[in-house]
Amino acid sequence: MIFTAFYRTIIVVMMWKQTLKISLCSLAVLLLMPAAVYAVQSSSTNYQVNEVFFGSGGELNACSGNYCSKQSAGELVTGRTSSNGYQAQGGFNTNREPYLEFIVSNNVQNVGEIEPNQTKTANANFSVKTYLASGYVVTTESDPPTNGSHALSSPSIPTSSNVGTEQFAMNLVANTFPASYGANPVQVPNNSYSFGQVSNDYNIPNQYKYTKGDTIAFSNSSSSTTNYTISYIFNVSNVSPGGTYTMNHVLVATSTF
Numbered sequence: 001m002i003f004t005a006f007y008r009t010i011i012v013v014m015m016w017k018q019t020l021k022i023s024l025c026s027l028a029v030l031l032l033m034p035a036a037v038y039a040v041q042s043s044s045t046n047y048q049v050n051e052v053f054f055g056s057g058g059e060l061n062a063c064s065g066n067y068c069s070k071q072s073a074g075e076l077v078t079g080r081t082s083s084n085g086y087q088a089q090g091g092f093n094t095n096r097e098p099y100l101e102f103i104v105s106n107n108v109q110n111v112g113e114i115e116p117n118q119t120k121t122a123n124a125n126f127s128v129k130t131y132l133a134s135g136y137v138v139t140t141e142s143d144p145p146t147n148g149s150h151a152l153s154s155p156s157i158p159t160s161s162n163v164g165t166e167q168f169a170m171n172l173v174a175n176t177f178p179a180s181y182g183a184n185p186v187q188v189p190n191n192s193y194s195f196g197q198v199s200n201d202y203n204i205p206n207q208y209k210y211t212k213g214d215t216i217a218f219s220n221s222s223s224s225t226t227n228y229t230i231s232y233i234f235n236v237s238n239v240s241p242g243g244t245y246t247m248n249h250v251l252v253a254t255s256t257f
Helices: none
Strands: 003-016 019-032 079-082 087-090 099-105 109-114 120-131 135-140 167-171 215-219 223-235 243-256
Touching (some): 109 120, 120 135
Antiparallel strands (some): 003 019, 003 243, 019 109, 120 223, 135 243
16 A cells, blocks of 8 residues: 655746746645555454553543543553554554645745856755554655756765856755755654654755655654755856756655555
8 A cells, every 4th residue: 555645846947148047836735545444453243342442531432412522531651662563553542544644835935046156045845744654755756957958967976066067956954055054854743753864865964966766755664743844956057058947846755554
């Protein structure tokens, strides 16, 4: 079973006399959900045990004539436990439906103009959360910004920003060069519940790369929310062809099982 989400961003680069105007804007977020698959429950031909709890205060539906509530009083164990052969989520009111959550924010940017003697930067943000899964991966699935048959050059290994050298690249960490921008992943609520990581090539401050098809972020287990920040760099040279460059940036988040 695979859950997949798509995040698409357009990057438009307009160049005239070696001056580029770059804008960054979001197109859409598309979430594809297959048929629901439920975690195994204890059952036979005569009974089913669903959302088991021991003691008082763990009822799924504690109701009166005027209201209903889910109880969690007296909960002793919460969170995830696992081994090589299984995993479980502790808590009276844990959900038994696996899911993938993929959210994009702060994804509209106006980068402005760029010349060969300067570097432009931009940020975009996304968050990923997956439940009752073995983890997730986020891949980048787009070509660099293109103008006709010409695409902006992208380093295939982590590389410093070089003014005057044509570059389109990114990372997912906090940087101090060519500017103080970006951010390291943030685990929500904390790293006891969230386990998202940045892939090695995109996890080096002040070093940038871009390769279509790369995995840029991942988790090796079910994870609460991890917030990621993409840091882009744009450099042009004196011989970069004039015209309009566009990029439809597609990120694909996939839960693994």
